[in-house]
Amino acid sequence: MCFATGFVTVVTVPAKDGEGEGAGERIVGGALWLQPGQKMEPSLTTFVRISPWKAIWSWGLSALSRLFLKYTPTIEKTLDKAFGARGVDRLDSWHLFEIAVDPDWEGQGLCSLLVRDGFARATPKPIHLEATTPKSRDRYLHFGFEIDEEHRFGVGEVDEKGLPAKGEAAVGWPDVVMTKVRLRARCGAGGVD
Template identity: 35%
Template sequence: MADALHKPYVRLAKLEELDRIAEMQRRAFIADPVFNYFGRVKATPDPSPPFPESPSQTTPTAPEGGLEELGGMMIWCPPHKRVSPSNVRALLRTGPLKPLKVWGPGGLWRFATTPIHSERVMKRGFKAHRATISPEDAWYLLLACTDPAHEGKGFMSLLTREAFAHAPGSVFTVEGSTAKSRDRYAHFGFTDIRPVVLGKGKVDERGYVAKGAAATGFTVYSQIKWK
């Protein structure tokens, strides 16, 4: 834990830390609607990770003091580096066998097609703003989380400010999977575009497998922070 003399700071993740980061993500996203949807999870969450343990670019917070501890992380895709669903070659390079094994063909299909919806919404948002750039010119937040043991300590604020400082004057885009995350990003200056409902007829509002009236689907909030 950080103390008065050792404040939390931000640094790039190390290759040897990927297992620790994956475990932190597992704890943080164990009940997240998006990963429940991808993994076709039933109402009682499986204790195994709901997503493949293969993070790539990461920026964890690292509280200092004795043994260094990872408190949170963000994965930002720079402009023109986001993997598009239409780029089959790039998708194959990301390693689809692990998601296929964990989620099955149906889950992998959901994972591959979900970005199509967000891309459409983002394009509408940029057009409505009369922006001179496209979503591909913006930074895209692929994944962000705080270790559940360290929530409420300002780590997400620290990471977000670091991202803004790294690319001043840039446009940033995110997708909140819950109303809580949507409100958190709004606090950082992100504005809503148009909510998208995923999984209607298949999952409930928590992303768990459901049928009938309970299968309302869940809402994802696309947001943009303009310059």
Template identity: 35%
Template sequence: MASNDAKAPYIRLAKKDDFEDLAIMLQKAFIRSPPQSFYARLDKPLTTDPEDASKRKNQFNYLRYLLHRCWAMQARITILVVPTEGHKEIIAGVTIWLPPGVRRPPSLFKSLILPGLVPLLLSWGVGFRKRVYELVSSTESVLKEAYASKKLPGSPADSWYLLLAGTDPEYQGKGYMSKLIRETIEQTGDNAIFTLEANNPKARDVYVKHGFEVVGEVRIGKGSVDDTGILAQGEKAVGFPMYPMIRHGQ
């Protein structure tokens, strides 16, 4: 999987020792993520200013929680690393894929309590899980309808599901995300079925280039947030878009 050229960026599977650096990188990539702004009920975009330190800590805790939860669910976490002088690796990108049949945690303690759900509920409120459910249930419904219309075997739960994909802003535009997506597709085989939800047109278009098809569009948080996931009222509370997508070899 890894390149023999130590100076070239390469892909490998993540280790638990990578999680702190991964969470730091992901926070840079998703500091203004609409879903995460929605989960946190932010009333303004998150920034790197000192006044937002506590809110950034909450987001960091969420990302770390998500990594540990996915690890407990045996997700395929692939990272693209850039070697530097002194053999230090910089994590430039990551994809987190849930294998077919893995959509529910095998153990409440290992996948929810141990990774850090309680601190999240204390900082983001018990409504955090309700907001997550709104997003997940809305997109799953579209994917199920698409499965039925395309006569695909099983259900979306039987696909390889891209839960999260991110690139360090300093390394965007280098094709690293495309490398990560291609690597998993090549590893799993041409007949595998893949599902995901893009949360912006730019990401959607990247996935289209890799054979994914947009099967719908849903608006999350209508009546409560704007198109960036920030709390809003009235005409601005249109919700933010999510684009369920499928790739299949049939």
């Protein structure tokens, strides 16, 4: 299904007894893709409806400062540099904004299924993403993404999950900007390399 804020793909499995009233299926994985030229900028109505005030209040000014004054400009600069070096228009690329798989279903190929589904939609456009763990970085390398730049945000303030921390635990959270520029259709199976 396609929303104003992105294209959402989900993986479902039959629900077990007792997993929700009348539920025939349950979601065990999903991905949010932003199409070329699309940004994660909800309308004022959507912003009010999602009521982010609790999150904003709990994050505090230092977290908001990191997000808007350090993180976003740094990522934008990295993407501009990476796409510029390749002679590719970044606004003509897909953005894998988020992907998640239920921990009970990890290791069963669902992430691969979601990524390959996205590749099929994106072909032949480039794709970019930010990996935030070594495991996700390695997974995306396996799918042919290239590392453009690695960052560590909030050093001295937060731990690797972005939660407030002090001392040795305040290592900052990692962020690896990655792109996949060459997508080509595979003959026959309908997949992509």
